[in-house]
Amino acid sequence: MKRFASQIPKEGLVLDLACGGGRHAKYLAMLGYPILAVDQDVTIVEQLKNPLITSKACNLELEEWPLAGLxxxxxxxxxxxxxxxxxxxxxxxxxxxxxxxxxxxxxxxxxxxxxxxxxxxxxxxxxxxxxxxxxxxxxxxxxxxxxxxxxxxxxxxxxxxx
Structure with a gap:
């Protein structure tokens, strides 16, 4: 992931899908990207307390896609x-x-x-x-x-x- 991060345009939101403990969210935020970190459990991500990282707890495997419109x-x-x-x-x-x-x-x-x-x-x-x-x-x-x-x-x- 680190090899390719610079390819992401600097403006706009980056989604870290199934973010786990947030290692990619943390890295991308360090590069200045605003991040939406999504997973079923975002407890660890919330502990990062980084203003560029917003977390969202949701089940990504429901029939209805919880990120519709994003x-x-x-x-x-x-x-x-x-x-x-x-x-x-x-x-x-x-x-x-x-x-x-x-x-x-x-x-x-x-x-x-x-x-x-x-x-x-x-x-x-x-x-x-x-x-x-x-x-x-x-x-x-x-x-x-x-x-x-x-x-x-x-x-x-x-x-x-x-």
Whole structure:
């Protein structure tokens, strides 16, 4: 994520989706971006007490998308996959906005969790997402990594034309 953060336009909101403890929100706020950090539990994020970070607790896996109508200059998603709402993310980007997505990929089961195919990207799945929404792919990887632990991951940085 850090490699691609500079691609996000400086003005406007950045969504840290499924933010967990807020490490990406904290990093992006340090760069001066206003952040909306969303997760089911945002207790740790609220403890950051950073004026650039707004937190929102909500269930991201409800049938009705809880972030409907939100427009962002950037969306960051790491270590999270919920396919029923995946195609909503590019629609939330403003023109010139950037999607940064990184999560576990097919083949990760050999290294432990997650091993459930529902939580693993299929080969080329993020590229297909970008193609469906006419996003310009700035960077893509489908690789083995050993940091912070051995895993198969896909990474995408893509731009919404405009």
């Amino acid at each position: 427009e962002c200059e950037g969306i960051v998603v790491t270590n999270y996959l919920y396919r029923p709402h995946l195609d909503l993310l590019p629609k939330m980007l403003s023109k010139g906005g950037v999607l940064i997505y990184e999560t576990f990929a097919h083949g990760n089961a050999q290294f432990g969790k997650p091993a459930n195919p529902n939580f693993l990207l299929n080969s080329g799945e993020l590229l297909a997402l970008a193609a469906r929404h006419d996003l310009k792919v700035l960077a893509y990887e489908d690789i083995y990594t050993d940091e912070p632990k051995p895993a198969m991951v896909q990474r995408l940085c893509a731009l919404k034309a405009g």
